[in-house]
Amino acid sequence: MSFGLSNIFKKILPTGLFYRSLIIVAAPTIILQIIITIAFFDSIWIKANKGLTRSLVGELKTLSDIYTGKDLVQINYLTEQFKYNFDYVINIKDEKLPITVKERKYSPMDRSLRRELKSVFGNSNYWFDTIKHEDVVEVQVKSNDKIIQILFPRERIAPSSVRLFVFWITFPSLLLISIAIIFLKNQTRPIINLAEAAEKFGKGDYVSGIRPSGASEIRKAAYEFDRMAKRIDRHLKQRSQMLSGISHDLRTPLTRLKLQLAMLNQKDLSIKMSKDIDEMESMLNSYLQFAESQIQEDSVATNINKIFTEIASEKNSKNFHLDLPVQIVLVGRKNSLKRCFNNIIENGLNYAENVYVSMSKSTNKLNVFIDDDGPGIPLNQYKNVFKPFYRLDESRNLNNAGVGLGMSIAEDIVRSHGGNIELSASSKHKGLQVKISLPL
Helix, strand or coil: CHHHHHHHHHHHCCCCHHHHHHHHHHHHHHHHHHHHHHHHHHHHHHHHHHHHHHHHHHHHHHHHHHCCCCCHHHHHHHHHHHHHHHCCEEEEECCCCCCCCECCCCCHHHHHHHHHHHHHHCCCCEEEECCCCCCEEEEEEEECCEEEEEEEEHHHCCCCHHHHHHHHHHHHHHHHHHHHHHHHHHHHHHHHHHHHHHHHHHCCCCCCCCCCCCCHHHHHHHHHHHHHHHHHHHHHHHHHHHHHHHHHHHHHHHHHHHHHHHCCCCHHHHHHHHHHHHHHHHHHHHHHHHHHHCCCCCCEEEEHHHHHHHHHHHHCCCCEEEECCCCCEEEECHHHHHHHHHHHHHHHHHHCCCEEEEEEECCCEEEEEEEECCCCCCHHHCCHHHCCCCCCHHHHCCCCCCCCCHHHHHHHHHHHCCCEEEEECCCCCCCCEEEEEEEC
16 A cells, blocks of 8 residues: 555656755745644634624624614714714615625635624625625615615724735745755756766766765765766776777788788789788778777767768768658767768678668657668577677678677667667568667
8 A cells, every 4th residue: 555655656746856855845834834824814813803793793783773763863873973983884775685695605704794694683684795895895784674784994804914914924935945946956956967977978978077066975976976987988098099009000910911922922822811811901990990989079969961971972882772851960979970870881781782771850869770671680689799799690691801890889889879779670671670769
C-alpha cells in the first residue's frame, strides 16, 4: 500500500531540485496561513459577525415594535432617533415583501443575517439584499400591515478589519516566499552548472574553467569533477599521442621496405611482400584514423546536409543515393561526424551494390538512416561489429584491408555526441540498416 502511494507522490511531485526545495519552503508557510485563516474566521470573525448581526437585528426588532403603537408623534420621534443614532435610512411602504431571494449561498455575512432575522421575525416576515448596493445593506421587515425598509452601512455587520487581516497575513507570506525563491535559485544554479558541465564532458567536449560556487558540498563536488575531467582529458591525449606516434614511426621502415622490394629481382616474392606491406600500411592508416577520432574538437553549429553532400562529392559514385528533404543543423564536431558517416557509407559501398541515406527530424532528435542492399549481418553479431578490431570475414566477406575499427570509431563518435547507433534488418532495400540518433 505504501509503495503504491509512494509511486503516486513521485508522479505528482516535481522532479527538479529547485521546485522540490520550493515546496519544502512554501508548503509549511501556506499550510500555516490556511490554518490561521480558518481559526480566525471560526473563532474571531464569525463570532464577531454573529454578535454584530444579533445586535443589529435587535435594533430592527425594536423599530418594528415601535410601529405597532398608535402614537404617531412618538413613532416619528423614535424613528428620527434611530436615523440619527444608528445611521439608518427608514422608509415605510404599503406593498408586499419582495419574493426574489437575494441571499448569497456561501457568504458568512448573509448566512448570519438570515439566521438572526429568521429567529426574530419568523420565516416570511423579512427580506434582505446585500448585493444591490456596494456599501449598504437593505432589510425589509413586516410590522402589522406595514413594510419597513431599513438601509444601513455594511460595516454594521461586516467588521472592516477582515480585509486588513487578510492583507497582513498574505503579503508577508508572499514576500517571504519570493525571497526564498531568489535564495533557492542561487543555491541550485551551481548544481545546474555542474550538471551541464558533466553533460558537456560526457559528449566529448572539452570542459575548462569550472568555477566552484554555492554551498561547500557543491563546491567540493565541482572541484573534484574538474580534477577528474582534467585527468581523463590528459589520459586521452596521452593515449592518442602514443598511438599516433607509433603509427607515424612505423611508416619509415615500411617505406624503406617498399624501396628494397622494388629493387628485388624475384618479382613473385616482391609482389607477395608488397601486398603484406600494403596491408600493414592500411592498418596504420586505420590506427591513425582512430587516434584522430580521440583528438579534442570544438562543437559548432553543423549543417548535416552539407556533410553528406561533401561525402557524395568525394565518393563520386552512382551507387550512393541521398534523400535529404530538409536542411538540418545541430551542434557537434563536424570532422568527427563526417568521419562517422563516411565509415558507415564506405562499409556499405564495399559490401553492397547501393547505399541510401535519408533523414527524419523530431522535436529534439535527428535520425539518420543509412541503408544498403547487401547480404546484411547475422542478428547475433550486431553487438560484436562495434568492438575494436572485430572482423566478420565470413559474414560480410570483408576484404583484407579492413582491421575492424570503422564501426567502433563510428559508435564512439555517436556516443560522444549523446546519441545512439543501432543496426536493423528492416531496411526497405533488403539489406542492412544503420540508424543513428543525435540530439538536436
